[in-house]
Amino acid sequence: MDSCIALLRDLVAINSVNPTLVPGAPGERAVAEFIAADMRTHGLDVSIEPVVPDRPNVVGVLEGRAPGRTLMFCGHTDTVGVAGMTDPFAPVERDGRLYARGAQDMKGGVAAMMSAAAEIAARGGLAKGRLIVAAVVDEEHSSIGADALVTKWRADAAIVTEPTDLAIAVGHKGFAWVRVDVEGKAAHGSRPAEGQDAILRLGRVLARLEALDATLQAQPPHALMGTGSLHASLIEGGHELSSYPDHATLQMERRTLPGEPESKALAEVQQILDALAREDPTFRGTATARFSRPAYEVPANHELPRALTAALARAGGQPRIAGASFWTDAAVLGHAGIPSILFGPGGAGLHSTVEYVNVRDVLTCRDALIELAKNYCGSIG
Ligand SMILES: [Zn+2]
Structure with a gap:
């Protein structure tokens, strides 16, 4: 099994239901600790940053060998509740789909971004620039994680790996x-x-x-x-x-x-x-x-959508520009001065009782993120 999919299975197996949405739910602490340990294993410089007690963001940094631009990958670690689901935390793979709560929204995207950073590190790291991998809490309620993130971290651009069916979504309502x-x-x-x-x-x-x-x-x-x-x-x-x-x-x-x-x-x-x-x-x-x-739209003619279009094409995908209807943390990043777009795997059933992500899409997402980092920050190795 591809290590990225193994990682995804580990992520969905950890209950991280948002405790503000579902009182008594465990929240993001366990999944944050898992993510921190995994990123450390792959050589990232990791910090765990409590937003409120027991609900920390995790930020991993891959520093290039020379100064350059900073690219951020950002995803949320919380999920909505699991009422009506049977075995929500037991990943099942069938017909190229991986089923579990959070598989599509958005542990598929989180696995892709973590795995992209791990792969870049394994190939010798970034020659230039800096890659920040941010796993934030509470997107499903009021985004206190992203709010806290932008008070500490800056980047020249960000990709929020929410599920977009591999479309490059340049804004949302x-x-x-x-x-x-x-x-x-x-x-x-x-x-x-x-x-x-x-x-x-x-x-x-x-x-x-x-x-x-x-x-x-x-x-x-x-x-x-x-x-x-x-x-x-x-x-x-x-x-x-x-x-x-x-x-x-x-x-x-x-x-x-x-x-x-x-x-x-x-x-x-x-x-x-x-x-x-x-x-x-x-x-x-x-x-x-x-x-x-607020709604959000990346500034017209910003290079990020073009750069991701090229990266996705190199990764074997078929780039298309879109808008998303749902609100995301991209608006928090964008309004804090970090131009952001959404790009993540396809699937179905987010927030419903049968949720899955397309396994192939998770890998294509990861590969495109690797290509993007390579070109946006500076070459690998
Ligand atoms: Zn989401």
Whole structure:
């Protein structure tokens, strides 16, 4: 078996479910220790950097023999939960696929980047420049790992090895979470003159949000990322059957495009609430921004996509430029001044109960990363 696939099997066998997503889950410590030991074995200079207790980033550095440019490979070590899966941490290989939780998202990419660095070291190391391999925590929740990474580490460019089906993804959408609270007036269910139904009033908001979503999705699409969109994620309200509900709450998500500020979602919702209050002075609703992350796009004409295109072609792949719909740590790196693109193996089932990565893609990803480092930092050996 290729050592890269053996490494992938070891990585998925370690439970690293994000403990913020799933309370009581073990988190990234064990997998971080494993990664640190493996990178040390291959001669990288390794540091374990706690982000919060028991949840460390791991950074390995391969220093070239002469000064040059710094390239970073970055991947996250946490996974989503495993509810409904049978044997999520027992890797099974079948028909060229490796099945396990995290196989595609994104231990396949982590194995590829670690294995690329190990291979470069084994072939005599970098003649010039510096390669940084960063395995970070918590991408599946709020990316505290990537946030911590960019306070300490700099690079001229980065590849985030999230699963892209081997497409070179030069950007992705952002997201914003907004909470909407609508007030009503509690009353006995038989006394409509006294009550104000907060749930039905929230319905007015929902109808406007649906119309806004349709408008967003009817906009001319971004060439690689499509359109913005929104959805109602969570809803809550009411106390009992025979009473008018005095309060209803909606939590919603807006997906944003490059160029749309994080504050846009809140402004859109506020506009809807203002309009409803003008139409009915008894309508009372407030909107609150909860959490957001910006969209990201590598600067136009940055050399990184071209360099990776050439590297992937040399590794036997078929390069194509794309955008990703999901948010990633590339935005954290990019907005911290490290131009970043996404490039990782294909597969299916990320965040679902049957997840796999294409074994061949993991190897192609690794080979392209080796070619890229060789040319971006300086030749090997
Ligand atoms: Zn991921």
